[in-house]
Amino acid sequence: MKKHQISKSLTQKFFIILGGLIAAYGLEAVLIPNNVSDGGVTGISIVISQLTPLSLGILIAVLNIPFIYLGYKQIGKSFAINSVIGIISLAIGTSLMHHVPTIIKGDALLVTVAGGIIIGFGMGIALRNGGALDGIDMLAVLLSRKLPFGTSDLILFLNFFVFIIVATVFGFKGALLSAIAYYIASKVILIVEEGLSGSKSFKIITTEPVNMVETIRDRLGRSATINTVQGAYSNQEFKEITCIINRMEESKMKTIIREIDPSAFVTVYEVIEVKGGNFQKRDVH
Structure with missing residues (x-):
């Protein structure tokens, strides 16, 4: 079992690194040479790299540090470690690929579609394996617990300001193309990772309800309800556990279930909106 867990962890980290490198290629070979940016922290890093002598890779690594801390406090240590691996891979990838040939030049529609698909594919692979390549999603998850807005709404809201900043360097056309590329990337992420934002409800019928609830509380910071069915x-x-999590915690939840009770009967539902109750979570480490 221990060897299996180590093998799974290494496999996840390999795919997170691969996702970072794919996203870096999309930036350096498609978007940036055509004056098109990305959203989030990466988009801000691209703008600063155009205005200063600082390299894009250094900016991506440095500007994501506070968001990694948020991920550590709100989602957990393993997610933060995986995100560090993903962000470093993206940062190193942009430095190594800075002079790769541009595969598409001039065609605005093709640039936004191809760039969005490549970046979205890379980010989706990372998220699917329990890591992130950009910190703005972690900030949106945190703000959604303090403000009466959904995570997806906050991601769009935060990126609105990012694209205003992008417009100061790449112009209105560049900002518009950047927004389109980001939108396409988000849709690709939905396909690859089954959703970037929002919530999911887990219903778990298990023979280990107490251990399961305590582990979810300790490792995810989430409360749960137990019903007799x-x-x-x-x-x-039987005892049925119901727990609502955000989608970035899904990989960790499945790991917990697999470790505590591999034979548990699990159903997962999309959650449109969560209000009231005890959906708020405590910090985890």
């Missing part, structure tokens, strides 16, 4: 044919009683 009865099998329709066997008339046997």
Whole structure:
């Protein structure tokens, strides 16, 4: 079991690194040479790199530091470590690929579509394996717990200001193309990672309800409810745990379930909106 966990962890980190390198290629070979930016912290880093002698890779690594701390406090140590690996891979990738040939030149529509697909694919791979390549999503998750707005709304809101900053360097056309590329990337992420923002409800029927709830609380900072359910044919009683998480925590939740009770019956639902109750979570380490 321990060897399996180590193998799985290494595999996840490999794909996170791969996702970072793919996203870096999309930036350096498609978007940046055509004066098109990305959203989030990466977009701000691109703007600063155009205005100063600082390299894009250094800026991506430095500007994401406070957001990695947010990820550590709100989602957990493993997510923060995986995000550090992903962001460093993206930063190193942009430095190594800074002079790669531009694969598309001049065609605005093709640039935004191809760039968005490549970047979205890379970011989706990283998120699917429990890491992130950009810190703005972590900030949106945190703000969604303090403001009456959904995570996806806050991501769009925060990126609105990013694209205003982009317009000061790349002009209105460049900012508009950047927004389109980011939109396309977000849709690709939805396909690859099954959703960047929002919430999911886990219903878990397990023979280890107390251990499961305590582990979810300790490692995710999430509360849960326990109901008694009865099998329709066997008339046997079971304990059913219900827990709502954000989608960046999904990979960690599945790991917890697999470790505590591999035979647990699990159903996962999309959650449109969460209000009230005890959805707020405590910090985890």
